[in-house]
Amino acid sequence: MEDLAKEVLTRIVRKIPVVKLRQVLGRWERLSERQLRSLDFTQPKWALCENLLSLCEENNITVKQLAEIEMLYRTEYPDQGIWHVFQFVDTPEETQCSDFMHFRDLFKANLKSLINHVSIQMKKLEDESVWIRIAWGENFRRPNHLKPTYVVHHLQTPYVFVSGLTNKHKPLLFQALALSAQCGSVKDVNLSGRCLSALRDLSMRQYKQVFPISHQECLQERDPLPNPNIENEHIKLTEYKQQVASEVFGDAVLPKLETAVYKLETKYREHGNENLVKKDEPFRGVVKFSSSNLLESLKYCVSSGMASAPVTPLLSSITQKGRNYFVIKDKGSGLIPNTPGPKF
Amino acid sequence: MSLLKPFAKLPELNTANVLLVDSEDTFQHVLADAIVQQKNNVNVNVRLARSLPLPAENEDSRPRIDLVVLILHLRSELSLSSAETSLKQLDPDYFLGKVCFVVTGARCASVPHERMAAVRKLATSLHCPLLFTEEQTAEGINTAACRVLNILRVSAGLVPMATGLSLFSLIRSTLPPDLDYQD
Numbered sequence: 001m002e003d004l005a006k007e008v009l010t011r012i013v014r015k016i017p018v019v020k021l022r023q024v025l026g027r028w029e030r031l032s033e034r035q036l037r038s039l040d041f042t043q044p045k046w047a048l049c050e051n052l053l054s055l056c057e058e059n060n061i062t063v064k065q066l067a068e069i070e071m072l073y074r075t076e077y078p079d080q081g082i083w084h085v086f087q088f089v090d091t092p093e094e095t096q097c098s099d100f101m102h103f104r105d106l107f108k109a110n111l112k113s114l115i116n117h118v119s120i121q122m123k124k125l126e127d128e129s130v131w132i133r134i135a136w137g138e139n140f141r142r143p144n145h146l147k148p149t150y151v152v153h154h155l156q157t158p159y160v161f162v163s164g165l166t167n168k169h170k171p172l173l174f175q176a177l178a179l180s181a182q183c184g185s186v187k188d189v190n191l192s193g194r195c196l197s198a199l200r201d202l203s204m205r206q207y208k209q210v211f212p213i214s215h216q217e218c219l220q221e222r223d224p225l226p227n228p229n230i231e232n233e234h235i236k237l238t239e240y241k242q243q244v245a246s247e248v249f250g251d252a253v254l255p256k257l258e259t260a261v262y263k264l265e266t267k268y269r270e271h272g273n274e275n276l277v278k279k280d281e282p283f284r285g286v287v288k289f290s291s292s293n294l295l296e297s298l299k300y301c302v303s304s305g306m307a308s309a310p311v312t313p314l315l316s317s318i319t320q321k322g323r324n325y326f327v328i329k330d331k332g333s334g335l336i337p338n339t340p341g342p343k344f
Numbered sequence: 345m346s347l348l349k350p351f352a353k354l355p356e357l358n359t360a361n362v363l364l365v366d367s368e369d370t371f372q373h374v375l376a377d378a379i380v381q382q383k384n385n386v387n388v389n390v391r392l393a394r395s396l397p398l399p400a401e402n403e404d405s406r407p408r409i410d411l412v413v414l415i416l417h418l419r420s421e422l423s424l425s426s427a428e429t430s431l432k433q434l435d436p437d438y439f440l441g442k443v444c445f446v447v448t449g450a451r452c453a454s455v456p457h458e459r460m461a462a463v464r465k466l467a468t469s470l471h472c473p474l475l476f477t478e479e480q481t482a483e484g485i486n487t488a489a490c491r492v493l494n495i496l497r498v499s500a501g502l503v504p505m506a507t508g509l510s511l512f513s514l515i516r517s518t519l520p521p522d523l524d525y526q527d
Contacts, residue, residue, distance in 0.1 A: 227377065229387070229388060229389050229390060230376045230377070230390045230391075230392065231389070231390070231391050232393075233392060233398050233406075234399065237399075304368065305367075305394065
């Protein structure tokens with residue numbers, strides 16, 4: 001087996017934890033039952049890797065087939081690396097390509113015509129999502145399987161989730177996607193995160209939102225048997241805050257975002273520091289909120305009173321518009337993001 | 345928005361009312377539950393507030409408050425500043441035996457020393473007791489509840505031969521001598 005294949009296999013075995021590796025190899029179907037059974041998963045990883053290497057040589061496995069292992073692992077455990085969300089725009093009404101075979105052939109043809117050496121693998125899962133793994137090469141170089149790009153597209157929706165894409169290959173990928181999906185162009189939604197299902201839910205607004213209600217009785221049912229000896233002075237205010245928090249951020253399990261970045265290009269306005277106020281050019285700064293579950297933290301901030309109760313549009317746009325990167329400029333008042341939010 | 349006055353209302357028989365003022369709600373609720381569940385032969389009512397002044401619409405239904413407990417979290421600056429503004433809204437008569445401070449997070453190493461010093465100075469200048477509690481274990485919370493309950497009983501006049509003022513002259517917080525020199 002050639003060096004590239006060996007390196008790809010070693011890399012794959014190193015990255016994947018042993019338990020998951022066992023499952024994935026079981027699903028791979030390129031090794032026979034006897035060969036799978038001969039692998040001892042309790043050995044140290046380097047020994048396991050060598051055994052696997054010899055088995056693959058027996059079967060004459062190619063690099064492309066090795067890449068299938070990685071793809072299986074990624075589809076099973078998608079929450080690694082950072083996913084960026086993009087959207088198809090200017091789709092003419094009559095063409096909604098919802099046929100996987102058609103899309104696959106179009107995409108492969110388009111991408112191969114744009115760049116010579118690429119290795120593409122596509123797979124359709126039961127939840128109507130199409131997974132594409134692309135290894136990019138150049139004119140005189142073979143595809144680099146060590147740094148693949150993953151693209152996930154749900155056929156009925158205009159959203160695409162991409163991970164591991166470099167700036168060099170971005171226009172090529174977008175052109176191929178645009179041609180295959182028969183739309184005008186691909187636009188950046190400015191949403192990114194680690195958890196793929198969270199990004200999907202946020203983009204497609206699938207998490208439960210609460211709408212303002214006029215009667216407050218149902219809120220009191222939430223409190224499990226309040227002690228009659230304990231009384232809250234500010235009970236109306238706390239209930240209002242909780243209601244507002246639920247309205248803006250939704251009630252059930254919130255999608256798991258990690259960061260929200262606000263890039264400021266506004267002028268410095270505080271009265272204290274005179275040197276900074278005098279300057280005419282904008283004061284450039286970046287405010288970044290990060291947390292293991294950002295939306296839960298923001299919801300708690302609002303419901304406990306740390307953030308002001310009619311929630312500022314800066315925070316509520318995260319869920320309303322489904323994005324977490326904002327650029328704030330000074331024109332007029334309020335928030336003007338640099339690209340408009342997704343439209344349905 | 346009214347100033348809280350200690351003797352504006354009539355006391356009830358065998359009852360004690362305590363007001364917990366805290367800018368964050370987790371510890372407040374837990375302490376309130378612990379206080380109410382302690383075994384005692386007195387009716388204890390706990391009222392919870394985020395800050396003073398209290399909303400005027402509860403004025404009629406509110407009973408006489410026997411003890412105001414201000415909860416300070418050393419880990420947050422907001423807690424201290426919010427307590428200071430609340431103190432201004434309290435009638436001066438309360439400071440004669442009806443206000444006490446409960447402080448959490450004193451063991452935390454990342455808390456700046458100035459905050460602790462500021463809290464001590466505040467308590468000393470007002471001649472109020474300063475109780476330190478451990479908020480993260482059930483035992484710590486029960487201990488805190490016990491101590492608050494003991495002080496409450498005295499402030500409510502339910503312990504014979506003891507008043508709030510006499511108790512506080514025994515347990516009020518004082519500045520350690522090295523802190524005095526820092527000014």
